[in-house]
Amino acid sequence: MATIEIDGKPYQAELGTMLIEVADANGIEIPRFCYHKKLSVAASCRMCLVDVEKAPKPMPACATPIMEGMKVWTRSAKALMAQKAVMEFLLINHPLDCPICDQGGECELQDVAVGYGKDVSRYQEGKRVVFDKNIGPLIATEMTRCIHCTRCVRFGQEIMGIPELGATGRGEHTLIGTYIEKSVDSELSGNVIDLCPVGALTAKPSRFTARAWEIQQRDSIAPHDSVGSNVQVHVRRNRIIRVVPKDNDAINEVWLADRDRFSYQGLYAPDRLTMPMVKINGVWQETDWESALTFAVTGLKRIIETHHNAATGTKGLKQVMSAHKRLPIGALTTPTATLEEGYLLQKFMRGLGSDSIDHRLHQTDFADSDTMPLFPTLGQSIADLEKCDIVLVIGSHLRKEQPLLNHRLRKAALRGAKILLINPLDYEFNFAIAEKIIVTPTNWVTTLAGLVKALISGQSATVPEAEWLAEVTVNDSQRAMAELLTTSVTTPHSPPCKGGEGGGKRVAVLLGNLATAHPQFSVIRTLATGIAQLSGGILGYLPEAANTAGAWLAGAVPHRSALGKPVDTVGLEAHAMLTQSLKGYVLLGLEPELDSCNGAAALATLQKAEFVVSLTAYRTPTLDSYAHVLLPMALFAETSGTYINCEGKWQSFAGVVPPAGEARPAWKILRVLGNLCDLEGFNYISSEQVRDELRQKLNGQLSESSQISLLPRTLPVETVTSLQRITEMPIYAGDTLVRRAQSLQNTVDARAVAGVHINAKVAAAAHLKVGNNTRVQQGNASVILPVVIDDRVPANCVLIYGGQKENIDLGTWSGSVELSVAP
Structure with missing residues (x-):
């Protein structure tokens, strides 16, 4: 520590700290323009000149490190003269735009000019x-x-x-x-x-x-x-x-x-829903809230009574209750719904007698749901992510999916950390990648298995339950990655993370959205767990959306109720609900044809349903085709609630603007639906009450995930010779709100998602060129899309983005496709 004097008062700070930082920490105001606490020092504006004892001229506070015994004056005649001179120079070419400038009233230049500028320009x-x-x-x-x-x-x-x-x-x-x-x-x-x-x-x-x-x-x-x-x-x-x-x-x-x-x-957006609507005899009618809610409850009760009567006609009372638990009504929500909305939705559905509720709209493999943690997190804090020495990211376009987590990894890489990637596409990252493996979707499992084998070989470890390892081959990339994962890394300020002490390094293995959506996710997760354990690190998840963690905790999954409590009868998960016809659906804040991983099946299934209740902020022709009741819900900034982020932090917020038209917060709509159905425990006055109920039940105790095997006992291997489809949800298509933000839809990122993306070799083999239209055949469905040459895409693969109306008819996000020249 060094002691310095600023304007006659002593202060202590770390030796080498910049003067401006010491001043800011102690509430001493020094004008500045180029300095910013998160950026490097440029010292280009010279506005922060101060008077330093024994210095021959004023010194920039942003670029002057403190020394023991230094004396500084920020308001001396010498300092003020220098600051005013700089201000005069800066204003020489600055236009008098203040009356029409958007920055007017909150402009740093305006504020400083009032204090240091001249009344009349010379x-x-x-x-x-x-x-x-x-x-x-x-x-x-x-x-x-x-x-x-x-x-x-x-x-x-x-x-x-x-x-x-x-x-x-x-x-x-x-x-x-x-x-x-x-x-x-x-x-x-x-x-x-x-x-x-x-x-x-x-x-x-x-x-x-x-x-x-x-x-x-x-x-x-x-x-x-x-x-x-x-x-x-x-x-x-x-x-x-x-x-x-x-x-x-x-x-x-x-x-x-x-x-x-x-x-x-x-x-x-112009398609914002502002009034409740009901469909009577195929015709949509606006109505009041009481009528709409009564209509919704009547429709759901009709399905329940029909199901109940069918059950009681052939079975005894015990069998009736069992059948009632398998009520043919399902609920789908999104991972952007608040904690309170997810909790009340599952409480409402389970009160009716159905455990078929889910938010995992992109997932198709649920084989290991029982061993999932209470909710998915990074396994460490967001700030700790940048302190890792080695990070293996499996299946994530992190830069677009989670831009600020990507920024944390960039900071780690700049510090010397090794970032490793296993991805289906050769994405462009803004930091150095130590090792990457670009692999087709059907080869993910064998690639991860090879990495596991390389790790085991390097440690002379044995895994008796994994005899299949003998059949796995290891290539140079896997060996290089294994060596990096097990090599002790020495970077400053990097104590081991809680996953292990592996040689004094911090290792994290992170599963991203592309891994979660993979049809073999359960095996991938098991192998990733083995990689984390063998490298002395932790396994973390990159949750898909703002409240993915909260949806798990709230019980918006078919196999657990709130706080991870197992249910007696497991309901249907999202993929099954949208491919197996149920009689009724409750939808919360989603457009299933765009938000799910099989839009075609979702649309066909919902159109066959007897009754669909949609809590939605928007009205679309597609929604009109399958829904029977539209209940307008409030969106971001219009409602109160809580999100749980990727490190498990609860963050509550209030509504800041009134909902559009007659829209209401979704938690209030669900509360009234529960009351109209005579369900217990729906007498909430505020969203805070709902949150606090969960908090009190939790009592600060987070359940640990169930133990899973280090490695799978068998290794599913696919042999595919046809083109494989890769699907990624674009950055500006992930939910109903962002899809309607016009400025974002005009960006390069939004415009780049059109068409079918193939590399130059695949295009040549199919006799396709840029600008051609190609017929894309997937199963029995086909669409015509423009060709985009994209050499990020590996051989034998095509990239077709999700969340696009043009691609809905193709169906599931994975599978074999054929390309042909469109007539």
Whole structure:
């Protein structure tokens, strides 16, 4: 520690800490523009000049490390003169745009100019003008206002990992822009809006819509990925104007993914449902809430009574109750529904007598559901992820699925950690990959088995229950990966993680969305567990959405009720519900034809159902075709609730704007449905009551996962010679809200998902070229799609994105496909 003196008062700090950090920690204000606590020091704006004893000239506080006995004055005549001189230079070319600038009222330049600027400019020459360029649908540019602080440039290089913006030219002719004529396409690009200290970079979707002093700022939690980013929602006249990050170093630091920043636009989509509706004699009619809820309850009771009568006609009372437990009514929800909504939905369904409830819409293999943990998490905190020495990611396009977790891994990689990947596509990452294996879907199991064998061979370990290992071959990539997993890594500040002491290293094995959706997920998970144990690490999960963990804990699964309590009769899981016709369905916040892994089967099954109740925020022609009651529900920012993020942290939030029209929070709708069905335990007044009921039952005790075998006893091996389908859910198609955020749908990421993606060799073999249309045959279904040459796709595979209306008819996300030239 060193003792220094600032403005006559002593302070202590670590030797080498920058002056500006010491000042900030002690509430001493020093003006700045280029400095940011999460970026490297540029010292380019010179606004933070301070008077340092024995220094021949004022020194930049952001780039001056403290030393023992240093004396600093931030408000001396020398310091103030330097700061005012810099301010005058910065204003030479800055336009007088304040009355029309979106940054007006919350502009750092405005604030500092009031304190350090002159009343009248002495500059008499002409000001420079910079012509703006379109850098995409998310960021508006007014580069004449730019003061060359380079925050946006450093953000691209240091945080995004993609230098999309840079500086060209010298002096006042310096220009900030893209190096080539292209848009800014990173999934974190919107953060430059927050970083810009002036109005040079602003949010294009909210441009010219509000002044800073008209806006109310309210806290909330982002509703998409499992990070649970803390956000502040800016509201004007009960309408959301924009969403910005709220600082939380343990979760999202000061950053926010573009999906969380701009998806609020979906709240105001033209197909928003604002009134309850019922279908009578095939005709949709608007109605009041009482009539709609009564209609819904009557329809569900009719199915129950029919089922009950059929059972009592042939069986005794005990058999009737057993049959009642297998009630032909199922419920589907999404992993973005709140904890309270998931809890009340499963409570309602189980009160009716059905355990068929699920949120796992992308999963098809449920063989090991009983051994899953209470809820899936990283197995460590988000902040600890960047402290790992070795991370093996299995089946994840992490950069698009979980942008801020990807950022944590990038920080780990920059620190020296080894990142290993096993994926079906050769995704582009923004950090160095130590070793990667790109493998077709049918070879995932044998690839992981080979890695297990390499680990066992390297440790001279024996696994008696896995005789099949003798038949497994090991290639060089698997040996290299095994060597990295078992080699002691020495990087600073990396105590072993709780999975084991393996040589003083922190090892994590993470299963992603593509692994979870794989048709052999149970075997993959078992092999991943073996890899984690053999490498002395932990097995973690990359939960799919904002409340995947909460859905598990709430009991929105068919084999467990709330808090992981086993049920007497296991219900149907999501895939079975959407492929085996039930008589009735309750849908919460989803469009099954787009959100499930078999849209064609989901659509056909729902259209055959006798009665479908949909709690939905949107009305679509497809929904009209199979639903019988539409109950308008509140969305993100309109309702209160709780999300449990990927580290298991509970984060509650309140509604910040009123629901659209007559829409109501889903937990309230479910509460009334429970009361109308005369079910016990539905007399809640607030969502906090629902949350607290779960909390009290939990009592802080988290159940550990059931023990599973180190390795599977048998190894399922597929031999496929035809083209295999790979399916990935695009970053901006994952839920009903983001699909309707127009600015996000105009991005490069959203536009790139069209068509069938194949590599050049597959295209040549099929006599296809870019721009051709091809007929894609999968089973008995076929669609015509444009050809996209994509060399990320391995041989013998095609990539067809999920969540797309054009692809629904193809059916399941995995399987064999055939390509032919479309006529």
